[in-house]
């Protein structure tokens with residue numbers, strides 16, 4: 566234990582990705598002094614292909630609007646989606662959701678991760694209470710009654726009232742704080758690419774469950790689509806080894822030519838898919854958010870949305886404590902955050918496990934039941950509405966920043 570009387574800042578955030586940056590901005594706007602460090606350098610992958618994008622739901626949109634970065638994000642031309650279609654190859658099952666059925670103009674946006682991070686960094690740069698540094702990583706953490714001190718690779722030390730670990734799936738903060746996590750492979754690899762289909766995507770996010778894993782076509786501007794094709798490792802390696810033309814043919818075939826032929830394919834990237842969940846989200850004066858706390862199969866496009874909700878929730882409990890002149894990182898404050906978010910995220914992980922198991926089998930009886938289930942749900946407006954309201958972030962125990970205006 567070390568004793569530090571006057572911490573260098575109120576909050577130190579490790580990881581300046583989308584989630585850490587959103588949390589930093591929310592805290593700084595509340596008047597707290599925030600330091601953010603990241604091991605990498607600003608937007609070093611800005612021009613990387615394929616573009617990494619996320620389906621951002623209405624709850625995350627509300628958070629980004631309240632942080633006043635939405636206008637800059639809109640300038641990057643994100644694509645709205647007004648409809649979601651899910652189809653199962655192994656049965657005749659289909660289900661679709663329309664924004665209009667909920668009285669909405671859209672169900673979400675497909676946005677480049679880089680555009681979101683850039684907008685958040687621009688806004689952080691303008692804040693006098695924020696110290697943003699790149700090329701820095703922690704090597705040790707020590708907590709006391711009143712502060713937490715992080716030693717950087719350079720030997721420099723930074724103390725803060727709270728340390729927030731937003732440093733992604735292989736979180737060093739999680740490791741240094743001795744927070745254990747459960748980890749298991751989905752035995753799937755996701756292949757991501759930007760493609761240009763022959764037919765208009767019509768602002769629809771499509772997902773087809775194939776025998777060897779789900780394939781999503783997410784609409785982008787200029788009638789391009791970002792595809793996420795998850796498959797067992799053997800199949801994924803085969804797909805990666807194909808020449809562009811052969812890959813385009815196989816992709817169009819796998820998608821039953823629903824968007825016609827595939828006319829252009831960017832370089833492909835692969836992501837091994839691992840399920841992780843931190844056993845605790847908090848330590849002494851420490852909290853984990855985003856992928857540092859949980860990673861989930863991308864089949865429902867929820868990982869970043871869960872992370873934005875973590876950031877907004879942690880901000881809410883910290884700022885409530887701060888406004889009441891209470892210790893912002895006391896055990897009871899951090900426990901409130903953990904209780905609020907761990908349960909919600911555990912539910913998402915369990916539902917995704919269920920989908921993964923249900924759609925990952927070619928057992929004919931299960932396949933028939935699956936098709937029946939999808940078709941029945943498609944014809945049951947109440948169940949359908951409840952499902953989509955959760956998916957787009959209109960329901961659930963959401964933090965204030967995520968509420969609809």
Ligand SMILES: Cc1cc2nc3c(=O)[nH]c(=O)nc-3n(C[C@H](O)[C@H](O)[C@H](O)COP(=O)(O)OP(=O)(O)OC[C@H]3O[C@@H](n4cnc5c(N)ncnc54)[C@H](O)[C@@H]3O)c2cc1C
Nearest residue numbers: 580582584604619620702732733855856866867868869870
């Ligand atoms: C194929 C695929 C598709 C996906 N699609 C969607 C989707 O459609 N919708 C959705 O909501 N989610 C989606 N996700 C999930 C989403 O991408 C993640 O949940 C999100 O990017 C997590 O953000 P983060 O800021 O928590 O972590 P990261 O983006 O990993 O950021 C972590 C930051 O910490 C930094 N860092 C790491 N280690 C250190 C260290 N030791 N010291 C200092 N800094 C460090 C890194 O440089 C990085 O800047 C998808 C994921 C995959 C794999």
